[in-house]
Amino acid sequence: MAGEPQSDCLFCKIVSGEIPATIVRESETTVAFRDINPQAPTHVLVIPKVHYPDAATLAAAEPLIAADVLREAGEVAADEKVDGSGYRIILNTGSGAGQTVFHAHAHVLGGRGLQWPPG
Ligand code: 5GP
Ligand code: ZN
Numbered sequence: 734m735a736g737e738p739q740s741d742c743l744f745c746k747i748v749s750g751e752i753p754a755t756i757v758r759e760s761e762t763t764v765a766f767r768d769i770n771p772q773a774p775t776h777v778l779v780i781p782k783v784h785y786p787d788a789a790t791l792a793a794a795e796p797l798i799a800a801d802v803l804r805e806a807g808e809v810a811a812d813e814k815v816d817g818s819g820y821r822i823i824l825n826t827g828s829g830a831g832q833t834v835f836h837a838h839a840h841v842l843g844g845r846g847l848q849w850p851p852g
Pocket of ligand 2: 738739743744745746783784835836
């Protein structure tokens with residue numbers, strides 16, 4: 734069924750606790766944890782607890798949960814004190830754009846100068 738945990742999904746296993754992660758925030762519908770390979774001083778991933786392959790399919794099926802992911806991304810930025818200096822929310826979609834984990838997730842990056850355009 735849409736949204737159900739997938740046995741072969743890394744982020745479903747982080748949601749269930751089967752794989753450990755450094756969790757910085759949790760809500761009824763989302764989990765936020767530090768990226769294992771940080772690309773900036775603050776690099777946190779915000780994921781929905783339900784499984785959808787990317788942000789757009791999540792938003793189409795569960796718009797309220799997609800909004801929760803965005804709101805939590807903003808809360809992470811405030812917790813990490815990068816909201817003043819600026820931060821970036823990235824939604825890589827598809828392997829050609831660098832998506833490697835096919836469970837929707839938002840990257841929250843901040844704490845250093847962020848190049849624009851990203852290249
Ligand atoms: P994507 O490339 O799909 O947009 O992002 C996936 C992210 O997940 C990458 O930045 C990668 O470093 C991170 N990642 C992959 N495996 C793990 C893991 O086991 N734990 C954590 N915390 N992050 C992971
Ligand atoms: Zn999953």
